[in-house]
Amino acid sequence: MKISGHKLTPDFAEISEVNKTSGDFKRNLPDTIVIHYTAGSSAMSAINTFKDPSVKASAHVIIDTDGKLTQMVPFHKIAWHAGKSSWLDRKGLNQYSIGIEIVNAGRLEKSGDIFRSWFGKTYRMEDALEAVHHNESEPSWWHRYTEEQISAVFELCKTIMGTYQIRYILGHDEISPGRKSDPGPAFPMEKLRERLLHNNRKDEVETESKIPEKGFVNTKGLNIRSGPGVNHNPIAEPLSRNTELTILDEKEGWYQADVTVTGWVSKKYIKLIKDS
Ligand SMILES: [Zn+2]
Known part of the structure; x- marks a missing residue:
């Protein structure tokens, strides 16, 4: 995967640019990646939402269920994905971070063998996972990410880190706890950080087997x-x-x-x- 002129090259991503940005990042930024789920059914619906001028939201990259990438905001521009948020002494994480949206339904309601999303689409047992969210105390059902999505996120973050000095990889549910639940417990956040941040000065072999x-x-x-x-x-x-x-x-x-x-x-x- 490659970035050229702050965009993924066409062999790795579809470019569908929107002009929903607060301008360029300040010096030495972005230094953070924020991971989201779309809480939707398809990449198309997420792309259409971000294209809609009446919706004040955008993100840098959308990852479809098959791992296909669509870039909507170039990486040197501030997108609108985090909303009210804070991390350490920072407020408003949009001005520090690249936002990655993964197509995923989020929390599911179980009724019998059927799992239903908030927008009414049903999912099979094998697409659901029961787990306790780190901001909650009771287990819920969550839509599983596909293997293609997980490897696309890892690859994309690694590529971004080759161009920008990334110090933090965070979930939206960590910077807006209570208000947001994405990417939730179905996403292997610790593994991503372990692979890409904590070991990034050691050799590859060690990194892979942590x-x-x-x-x-x-x-x-x-x-x-x-x-x-x-x-x-x-x-x-x-x-x-x-x-x-x-x-x-x-x-x-x-x-x-x-x-x-x-x-x-x-x-x-x-x-x-x-x-x-
Ligand atoms: Zn989010």
């Missing part, structure tokens, strides 16, 4: 909890020995694991499956 991919339960009955620590409530029946799990994240001796639900398990009871 968070293990898979493991299985190595004890009889393991609690899966809403957060990393025994003070967080279990969110499902204990996992039985040899249950295989996908590891999404790692924090203070705990793994965030995806089984039938997504929750946190103590690392010491997980035996890792090493890739051959």
Whole structure:
């Protein structure tokens, strides 16, 4: 993937520019990437919303379900994706950040085997994931991101970091907590930061293998909890020995694991499956 003149080159992205910007970033900016979901059904609907002159919103790049990119604002211009927001001593993150919108329905309502988005579209069980949002205490259902989207986000952030001095990668739900829930617990935010920010001065090999991919339960009955620590409530029946799990994240001796639900398990009871 390549950036030329503050735009992704045409072999990597469709360019559909809108003039909804507050002008150029100040010196040494942007230094932040903010990740969003569109809370919509398609890239087309997101693009049309951003093209609509009556909607005061825009973003730099939209990532479709198949991983296809559309750039709407060049990277040296301030877009309108963050709204009222703050991080550390900063307020109004638009003036510091590149906004990436991933096409995703967001929170889903479960009724029987059907999962329904706020705009009425239904999704199958395999497209839904149950997890506790880091700003909340009860589990909800969330629309899963596709593998193509996740790898497109990783690749895009890496490319942006090749051109701009990025210091922070944040979720909208971290800079506007309470008001916003995107990208939510279905997005592997820690993994993205771990790969791109925390290890970016080490070699590639080490960077790639920081968070293990898979493991299985190595004890009889393991609690899966809403957060990393025994003070967080279990969110499902204990996992039985040899249950295989996908590891999404790692924090203070705990793994965030995806089984039938997504929750946190103590690392010491997980035996890792090493890739051959
Ligand atoms: Zn957002």
